[in-house]
Amino acid sequence: MENRNQIYDLNEQGILELWKRIHHLEQVRTDGLVERTDGIDLDAWLLTHIKQWYARLLETAPVEWLPVEDVINDVRMSIDSEGVVVAQVPVQCVRPVEWKLAGWKRSVTHFVKAGTVEAEVQTCVWTRGAKENPAVVDCGNTLILYSLNSGERAILETARCVVRPADGNYRFHNAALGTIRDWHLS
Numbered sequence: 001m002e003n004r005n006q007i008y009d010l011n012e013q014g015i016l017e018l019w020k021r022i023h024h025l026e027q028v029r030t031d032g033l034v035e036r037t038d039g040i041d042l043d044a045w046l047l048t049h050i051k052q053w054y055a056r057l058l059e060t061a062p063v064e065w066l067p068v069e070d071v072i073n074d075v076r077m078s079i080d081s082e083g084v085v086v087a088q089v090p091v092q093c094v095r096p097v098e099w100k101l102a103g104w105k106r107s108v109t110h111f112v113k114a115g116t117v118e119a120e121v122q123t124c125v126w127t128r129g130a131k132e133n134p135a136v137v138d139c140g141n142t143l144i145l146y147s148l149n150s151g152e153r154a155i156l157e158t159a160r161c162v163v164r165p166a167d168g169n170y171r172f173h174n175a176a177l178g179t180i181r182d183w184h185l186s
Contacts, residue, residue, distance in 0.1 A: 015170045023180075025046070049183060058162055059094060061172075068162055071092070071159050075156060078154075082125060083147040083150050084128075085154045086144055087142065087145060087156075092166060096136065096159075098160040099158060101134070101145060101155065101156060102156070108136045111137070111138040112136065113138055118135075129146040129147060
């Protein structure tokens, strides 16, 4: 998100107006009066779709389109006797982007999904990631970082994640606008 002019930062009303405009649902005539009581609440219906769209965007869109923060000060960690670090990520984190422990030779930007063969390999002291080739297993609200030498302290240097904005706004790059039109309103 280098070019700040291409970033949308919309509150609920702003995103609702944007979706209405994109889907051609905006009110175009106001010179007459019509009252109905059997219709749907269009705003509530659209807001449900908007929330689903944004949640999916945060989970799957390119990182460059999304709000990313270093949450290093909000992470709780523990380390076991074998140097395996367990990190509890804060609730605003949707997915990890880049993590690095002090002593690691590089950051981790590819996260292994829990339950996969690649994750299972990490449970063995002889095959797990180490300082030269660290690995991180993503277990949702917990990340397992492999690994440090036995007896070392776990000190985070980087903990960047895609986050849900704390203010409830919708932040995204304008490249994501094309995904709104593709979202099925049914």
